[in-house]
Amino acid sequence: MELFFKRKSSSSSGSSDNVDSSNNVGSSRTPSSRQSQLDGVLGSSSRQSLAFRGHDESATSSNRGNYLELLQFLADNDDNVREVVMENALGNLKLLAPCIQKDLVSACALETLDSIMNGIKDRFFSILVDEAHDVSVKEQMAMVLRYMDDKGHVIERFVGIQHVTDTTSSSLKDAIDTFFSRNGLSLSKLRGQGYDGASNMRGELNGLKTKILREQPCAYYVHCFVHQLQLALVAMAKKNIDIASLFAMANSVVNHVGASCKRRDLLREQLQEELVIAFENDCLIMGRGLNQQTNLKCAGDTR
Structure with missing residues (x-):
């Protein structure tokens, strides 16, 4: 990110003569302070794999996207941050526009790729x-x-x-x-x-x-060994009459239940009753991904 901000700083310094001197109060500490806060927002969003852009980024929107909302949160809870970001930043250095957000994402991707190449x-x-x-x-x-x-x-x-x-x-x-x-x-x-x-x-x-x-x-x-294993399992499953019959019956049930909202509700109610009974008898199997409602999908060669 440092290279990106250096480019932004150099481009803005060339046009600083056109900016009113009243807007430059405390500008000596503005670039570094703004960079550290934006680095924190970008780093948090990247680590959590959060999308930067929002569906509606207008001032009246209740959810402007992760990037703007995180930056607004920092500004609302830290006076030092509020002085250098959002509406208090210089007019040409707010770094809030959609095109600037795309530039920031691209800069993160390029630096990540450079780090990988340096490792190789x-x-x-x-x-x-x-x-x-x-x-x-x-x-x-x-x-x-x-x-x-x-x-x-x-x-x-x-x-x-x-x-x-x-x-x-x-x-x-x-x-x-x-x-x-x-x-x-x-x-x-x-x-x-x-x-x-x-x-x-x-x-x-x-x-x-x-x-x-x-x-x-x-x-x-x-x-690819995973692909080889998949091909072998599919071929063996199709040759075995019992397994082939099982998947054919499963597909029929999925098609029959999935075609009706009422049948789906009946299936949910039945599963809910079974979960309650298992919980009361202390025999409910717990684990990641278990006992969660998912969509019904027909079995195929790839899943």
Whole structure:
């Protein structure tokens, strides 16, 4: 974040002559104080994986989003903070506009990525890549870097999701090359690649693994073990008559109950009665994720 604020400070200093001198009272301590408070808000939101932006960020909104609400909370409970943020900040240094919030999020992402790259340095590493489309029906490529630190611990770092025009091996290879070039990574240090078993990933002639092996023969391909296990379990389940019948019956029940709100309510009431009985008999099994109401979903090959 320091680099971001340095850029902001340098850009604002060039236009300081156009700012009324009455607004510069105490400005000698304003940048550092504002930076420390914003760093705290950004750090708290990032650690808790909270969204920065709000649905309605207008002055009359009851919930302006995590970033503005946390900053307002600090200002309301600390006079020193109130003097340097929100409406008391300089007109061109409030750092509250939506575009500025996006810049702050981007700065956090860049510094996180720089920290990951500094951890890799000149070490050998492997890449894990998968592609899927999001709710907006855009093809996305997720990438994970895997390497070993100085203590011999295997480290895996998720480095981002990138939009790709399609999922052909050529498009994915171009996206990987662009990422490597932008972050100072070299194919000469690549020692492994892990994907699923799709033809565009593991194809022997034009698959992604083949294209990378042509440039770096030491980047050995490993079929994702989780995907292999999933394929094996699905194949075995379909061959077993009892298991196949169980999932077929479960799907029928889900379709029958899920199609009616009244049937859903009856199911909830029945489960509630069973929970009360189990609680009274002191035999209720407790644990994370247990005894919680969830949606009914049909069983499939991926879940």
